[in-house]
Amino acid sequence: MAATEITHLLLDFFGTIVEYSPSRTEQDYSTSYGVLRRLGATLSYDSFLTFGDATFSEHDTRCAADLSEFSMQEPSLVIMEQAIGRAPTPDETTAFVEAYLSDWNSAVLYPAGMSNLLEELAEHFRLAVVSNTHSQRLVPDHLQAMGVADLFDAVVLSVDIGHRKPHPAIYRAALDRLGVDASRALFVGDTYAADYEGPRQQGIRALLIDPRNSAPIPPTSRLVSLFDLPGYL
Structure with missing residues (x-):
């Protein structure tokens, strides 16, 4: 060449x-879990990891079909609504997304x-x-x-x-x-x-x-x- x-x-x-590491379960996601707990979530840490991983996987599967892309906000809203029992505010969503990315980044x-x-x-x-x-x-x-x-x-x-x-x-x-x-x-x-x-x-x-x-x-x-x-x- x-x-x-x-x-x-x-x-x-x-x-x-x-x-x-692309994993959504192996890193320490305690910071993002802590955001949900402060907003009133009662689910266990393991349940959070399992549901979060499944939610991201569902979005990945959907987008893989037509090679579209989703933003962090989309699965985050689903995770947060399930965890805290209501729609999060924009500021709450931003706080969770930033915490989740920080946790995921620990393996970069x-x-x-x-x-x-x-x-x-x-x-x-x-x-x-x-x-x-x-x-x-x-x-x-x-x-x-x-x-x-x-x-x-x-x-x-x-x-x-x-x-x-x-x-x-x-x-x-x-x-x-x-x-x-x-x-x-x-x-x-x-x-x-x-x-x-x-x-x-x-x-x-x-x-x-x-x-x-x-x-x-x-x-x-x-x-x-x-x-x-x-x-x-």
Whole structure:
């Protein structure tokens, strides 16, 4: 792959730039549970985890059918109404969402050397994040915390587009914001359908982070981690 052919790198975020756990039951969700308790909820902590996980899963299943996206507020309202027996106020909903994201974020880790890697890539390519997420602030806040927000020309999120990867709209939105043709972009992520098959269907070349060699891709399209990327460019 000649470096001069590629001018823009489109990077997935969770599992690519940061390490994370998608679990809604393994992290310590006591802060968000505490918000519900202060609002009068009497359900047990385990019941909260079980119902919360089921509610998010129901939304995921519905959106997976048409590759639409939901915001954190949607399942949060269902969880809160069930827990406190009434519709929450906007301020109460905001407090719960912020607490839930804080709890979930406890499993997000910044790999050592990642900021330096992104700085190195930004010296030669224009960068964008293209991520599935239910929060408008989650990814931008992490980029700020890592000190790399200024390295990215665009942050394209499924919650803003209304469609999640691998829907064509999210890739088109990224290319449009960057003002680049698909042939000049390279997508890198860790999920086969969303980060490899989806971009390629839109004419975007792709590399997949696949350390277990589990995806049906050529060896030349496989990375162990994002740290392998400079060797392919």
